[in-house]
Amino acid sequence: MSITTTGDHLIHYEALGRGEPLIFIHGWFGSWRYWWASMQALSTHYRVFAFDLWGYGDSSKAIEKYTFDDYVHMLDQFVDRLGIVQPVNVVGHALGAAVGLRYATEHPEAIERLATVALPIQGEYINPRLTDSDTDSLFNWALGRQNSYPEVESELRKTDNVAVNKVAQELLNCNFALDLDNASCPILLIFGDEDPVIEQPSGDYHHFQKPGNNRAYVSLQACNHFPMLEHTAKFNRLILDFLRANHDLQDLSPKEYWKRRTH
Numbered sequence: 001m002s003i004t005t006t007g008d009h010l011i012h013y014e015a016l017g018r019g020e021p022l023i024f025i026h027g028w029f030g031s032w033r034y035w036w037a038s039m040q041a042l043s044t045h046y047r048v049f050a051f052d053l054w055g056y057g058d059s060s061k062a063i064e065k066y067t068f069d070d071y072v073h074m075l076d077q078f079v080d081r082l083g084i085v086q087p088v089n090v091v092g093h094a095l096g097a098a099v100g101l102r103y104a105t106e107h108p109e110a111i112e113r114l115a116t117v118a119l120p121i122q123g124e125y126i127n128p129r130l131t132d133s134d135t136d137s138l139f140n141w142a143l144g145r146q147n148s149y150p151e152v153e154s155e156l157r158k159t160d161n162v163a164v165n166k167v168a169q170e171l172l173n174c175n176f177a178l179d180l181d182n183a184s185c186p187i188l189l190i191f192g193d194e195d196p197v198i199e200q201p202s203g204d205y206h207h208f209q210k211p212g213n214n215r216a217y218v219s220l221q222a223c224n225h226f227p228m229l230e231h232t233a234k235f236n237r238l239i240l241d242f243l244r245a246n247h248d249l250q251d252l253s254p255k256e257y258w259k260r261r262t263h
Contacts, residue, residue: 012058013051017043027094030152031057055163130168192223216249
């Protein structure tokens with residue numbers, strides 16, 4: 001376990017590998033831990049970090065820190081406290097995706113590439129159950145009875161339910177369409193086609209499903225809210241392909257994990 005501090009508050013994080021920096025940011029369920037398989041896979045190419053947001057995992061529980069702006073500032077503080085060389089690559093999930101995107105628009109020089117997973121492009125795409133239910137009930141509903149992920153379940157007891165409900169309520173009034181249009185870094189948007197927590201863009205925002213403006217879009221079939229756990233190999237390969245892609249992102253698509261050649 002590694003810890004850094006900002007004022008009187010602790011930020012728990014884990015780090016692995018060597019190379020260019022890559023930061024993972026979790027969402028409303030669990031903690032850094034469900035990124036572990038992705039961290040292991042990508043640490044052969046990058047110096048990977050994952051930290052717990054305020055109210056989650058082993059970071060400080062402080063209700064005054066449970067705001068979206070504080071989470072964006074937390075990412076900035078984390079990079080600063082650890083002396084991580086910028087620009088950084090970021091992979092964010094749900095709440096973490098929104099944090100990464102807002103950070104990219106506020107600090108364009110600090111982000112090399114951004115991969116978002118289940119980004120709530122507008123507040124109406126967030127299932128309102130996130131705003132008023134306890135964490136255990138939310139997790140069981142989000143996964144469905146047929147799935148079980150110890151990487152998430154083992155950390156749920158550490159989550160402050162107020163952190164989940166409070167920031168979900170705040171994001172119901174947010175719209176990240178302008179952030180997507182204004183961000184200068186390459187962005188990959190990943191969605192699970194069976195995600196009950198975050199809806200894919202539609203209607204006025206359907207154009208975000210089309211490549212362009214330095215963006216790529218991938219919808220993973222038969223996938224719920226945790227593609228990094230449900231389709232781990234495909235997800236890790238997709239992230240690596242995105243991070244290594246040239247300026248043209250249109251050819252990005254899910255692939256099976258690379259295999260060692262045999263002769």
